[in-house]
Amino acid sequence: MVKHKKHIAIASIAIVAALILLVLISSLTTWYQTKAATDIVIVNHISQLSAIFTKINDDAGIMDFDHQKNYIDFLNVKSFSGSEVGSMNLAYPDKWQGPYLKENPTVQEQNYQVVRTKKGFFIVPGNGVKLSNGKVIGKDIVLDENADIPAMMADEKMLNFKGKALAAPVSMSKVAKKVLFQEWNSDALDVG
Numbered sequence: 001m002v003k004h005k006k007h008i009a010i011a012s013i014a015i016v017a018a019l020i021l022l023v024l025i026s027s028l029t030t031w032y033q034t035k036a037a038t039d040i041v042i043v044n045h046i047s048q049l050s051a052i053f054t055k056i057n058d059d060a061g062i063m064d065f066d067h068q069k070n071y072i073d074f075l076n077v078k079s080f081s082g083s084e085v086g087s088m089n090l091a092y093p094d095k096w097q098g099p100y101l102k103e104n105p106t107v108q109e110q111n112y113q114v115v116r117t118k119k120g121f122f123i124v125p126g127n128g129v130k131l132s133n134g135k136v137i138g139k140d141i142v143l144d145e146n147a148d149i150p151a152m153m154a155d156e157k158m159l160n161f162k163g164k165a166l167a168a169p170v171s172m173s174k175v176a177k178k179v180l181f182q183e184w185n186s187d188a189l190d191v192g
Contacts, residue, residue, distance in 0.1 A: 038107065039132045039161035042125055045105045049075075049112060049123045050168035052100045061091030061173035065121060068145060071111040072123070075100040088114075091173050114170055115143045121170035122149045124159070131166065133157055 052075060056062060066087040074086025076099045083093045090096065105112060110126030125131075127138030133156065135141050141158055143149070152158035153165035160166060 038130070039164075039166060042107055042129075042131075042166050043161060043164045045107065045112060046123055046166060046168050049105065050170075053114075053123065054171045056088075056090075056096070056100070057171040057173060059097055060093060060095040062170065063089040063091050063173055065089070065114050065116060068116050069127075069143070070114045070116075071126070072113060073104050073111050075104050076102060110137075115147070115149070117143070117145055117147045117149055119148065119150060121172060122167050123170060124149070124167045131159075132161060 049072065053062065063083075066084075066089070070087040072086075074088065077085050077096075078099050079096070080093070083090050085093070085096060085098070107125055108129050110129050113124055113126050114121050115124055122143075124143055125137050129137045131137070131141075135158065137143065141152065149159065149167055150169075153160055153167050156162070
């Protein structure tokens with residue numbers, strides 16, 4: 001009788017340990033998949049936004065953005081007056097074909113943004129977004145004028161998730177590129 005109770009106790013402990021292990025593995029898998037899901041959403045949004053900005057540039061000619069960091073909160077605009085929609089300046093505003101989206105995409109309740117660097121303009125997640133690599137946009141990944149976003153897009157410790165970039169360049173009109181190139185070169189001459 002004592003041996004029978006001992007076997008039941010051992011079997012019960014083994015079953016409880018197996019259940020705890022199963023719950024732990026399940027929790028870790030869910031936690032990892034949730035973190036990875038954020039980056040998958042970002043990859044999809046960035047791809048969609050890149051295609052939209054390419055279309056806008058092809059149709060209306062993107063000239064510039066007002067700030068170094070510009071929220072993407074204007075793609076649901078149907079019409080506007082002047083040459084500026086949101087913080088984006090257009091060469092041919094009458095060729096705007098919006099709205100391009102019903103709602104502007106967000107991730108972790110943050111708008112995406114277009115940032116200006118010395119290497120051009122880029123679509124990136126908004127400040128405060130935590131990536132699956134644990135880095136936070138604006139804190140661990142600083143996107144200022146000197147940020148090398150093309151290099152960050154190739155680095156899984158920065159703006160890359162399993163070989164997919166978490167940012168994209170913004171197509172600009174040829175006139176805008178020429179003006180910006182001249183401005184950046186004159187800035188470099190002034191510094192030296």
